[in-house]
Amino acid sequence: MSGKSVPSATPETLQYWEHTAQGEIWMPRCDDHGWVFPPRPHCPTCGKRPLDWKQLSGKGRIASFIISHRAGVGYQDEVPYFIIIVDTAEGPRMVGNLYGVPVTPESVTIGMPVEVFFEDREGVHVPQWRPVGSTVTL
Amino acid sequence: MKPDDIVIVGASESENIGIVPDVSAMGLAIDSALRALDDAGLTPADVDGIAGTMHPAELALQLGTRPRYADGTNVGGCSYMLHVRHAVAALRAGMASVVGIMHGESGRSRVGVPMMSMDMTAAPGQFERIYGVAGTFSMFTLPVMAYLNKYGLDESALAEVSVAQSKWAAQQPRALRQKIVTVDDVLNSSMIAWPFRVLECCPLTDGGGSLVLTTASRAADMDLKYAPVVVAGTGSLVEGAGSSFMEDLTSFRAFRESSAEAFRTAEMTVDDIDHLMIYDAYAHLPLYGLEDLGFVGKGEASEFIKSGATSPGGSLPMNTNGGGIMYTHTGMYGMFALQEAVRQMRGTSPAQVDGVETSFVQGVGGMFAAAGSVILRKP
Numbered sequence A: 001m002s003g004k005s006v007p008s009a010t011p012e013t014l015q016y017w018e019h020t021a022q023g024e025i026w027m028p029r030c031d032d033h034g035w036v037f038p039p040r041p042h043c044p045t046c047g048k049r050p051l052d053w054k055q056l057s058g059k060g061r062i063a064s065f066i067i068s069h070r071a072g073v074g075y076q077d078e079v080p081y082f083i084i085i086v087d088t089a090e091g092p093r094m095v096g097n098l099y100g101v102p103v104t105p106e107s108v109t110i111g112m113p114v115e116v117f118f119e120d121r122e123g124v125h126v127p128q129w130r131p132v133g134s135t136v137t138l
Numbered sequence B: 001m002k003p004d005d006i007v008i009v010g011a012s013e014s015e016n017i018g019i020v021p022d023v024s025a026m027g028l029a030i031d032s033a034l035r036a037l038d039d040a041g042l043t044p045a046d047v048d049g050i051a052g053t054m055h056p057a058e059l060a061l062q063l064g065t066r067p068r069y070a071d072g073t074n075v076g077g078c079s080y081m082l083h084v085r086h087a088v089a090a091l092r093a094g095m096a097s098v099v100g101i102m103h104g105e106s107g108r109s110r111v112g113v114p115m116m117s118m119d120m121t122a123a124p125g126q127f128e129r130i131y132g133v134a135g136t137f138s139m140f141t142l143p144v145m146a147y148l149n150k151y152g153l154d155e156s157a158l159a160e161v162s163v164a165q166s167k168w169a170a171q172q173p174r175a176l177r178q179k180i181v182t183v184d185d186v187l188n189s190s191m192i193a194w195p196f197r198v199l200e201c202c203p204l205t206d207g208g209g210s211l212v213l214t215t216a217s218r219a220a221d222m223d224l225k226y227a228p229v230v231v232a233g234t235g236s237l238v239e240g241a242g243s244s245f246m247e248d249l250t251s252f253r254a255f256r257e258s259s260a261e262a263f264r265t266a267e268m269t270v271d272d273i274d275h276l277m278i279y280d281a282y283a284h285l286p287l288y289g290l291e292d293l294g295f296v297g298k299g300e301a302s303e304f305i306k307s308g309a310t311s312p313g314g315s316l317p318m319n320t321n322g323g324g325i326m327y328t329h330t331g332m333y334g335m336f337a338l339q340e341a342v343r344q345m346r347g348t349s350p351a352q353v354d355g356v357e358t359s360f361v362q363g364v365g366g367m368f369a370a371a372g373s374v375i376l377r378k379p
């Protein structure tokens, strides 16, 4: 048990976490205005509801990153570690950690391709990221 | 120019700021409020409007007033800019005649502070903080590499912010960090969340600060210690919680729109501004701010700061208290940016700049979640 934070799903986000448990990322999508993330039951642009959920490819590129030298909850054994923002191939922007490369600023470039994998936290499967082709897991 | 209709007649910080283990958060707020009221010869009973991020009813009880106007807006550290904006509207509408805006926080000593609980069901809780976010230093900072990469800048771009502000802090006896630092000092200070070093992050402190606002006509009948300071214009925008959810990682929409509204309502442009405060919990914020407010072009802020333009003797004195990074940062720093702007308009800052007639104060709240702008000027 790492003691890492476990996200608390709400009825409005439950589908997201049910899909991650299957190893997939799905998000609500408005036919007219695109993806809705963080997940909400309506389109923030036009108010349409309900929305259909669609699957993302799980591929993306690093949009920004920091290297945390202070441990967040449950991360005591990982310091220092990456926190990254990923621009997914489909557009929505997600936060995660990056694994599978040395934890140095030189290991990362903005625009570097990454792919999702999932970390099991007490049964909730949290999206994480690794370079395309890496087989690292948690 | 707009008429001088709403003015600041009281402004004070608490007697002590920095490390104050013998006063509670509320005690710091009330101490500063009494001092601010004293500027205008007022007592708590004169205050018929209150604002603050603390619970308004508790604030009213502790101060000793029964206000007919109360504003408990809390959008983070720029809430006080929004309180000023709302107070201007309330005073113009006759909803209050004297508004006290109060801040007290025991960020360092944690005296009289309720237990903080992180909402893990909110969007940042479910989708950001679960990734080992140990503090604001590893989330508020997260967009910065997108910015630095876009403009081909390196880590020294951030360090220059702290270097420039340390030159002001050296003139401020109440600043927590008073030493003038170099780029090397900053880059060699301990790593917090690469690329941010400790000297690019605000320290956590204790302190209080309050403002008293009224109408110009009411102020004319008061026995004022200092000339009133005119609230010339205000603006605000709530962007939404979470730094990864901001529209553009390299430019803050709330800075752009909040500042534009302040300029519009003040009937001013950047050319009219003599003195600038940009909320700096972390060193990237003055870079975003200078660009988003329109003082420099995109990607030009660090070069502008490096040139000395914002340092003592420069054309645009900025963060003249040393900023949140050097002066004090109780958690919601916005009140202290406003206090220094008022001091500059009164001519009482320990780092007083000669001849300044106007000041622009830009706040940010949460982690790129909201922004509030206030333009002050001499009457």
Ligand SMILES: [Zn+2]
Residues within 6 Å of the ligand: A030, A031, A032, A033, A034, A043, A044, A045, A046, A047, A048
């Ligand atoms: Zn829509």
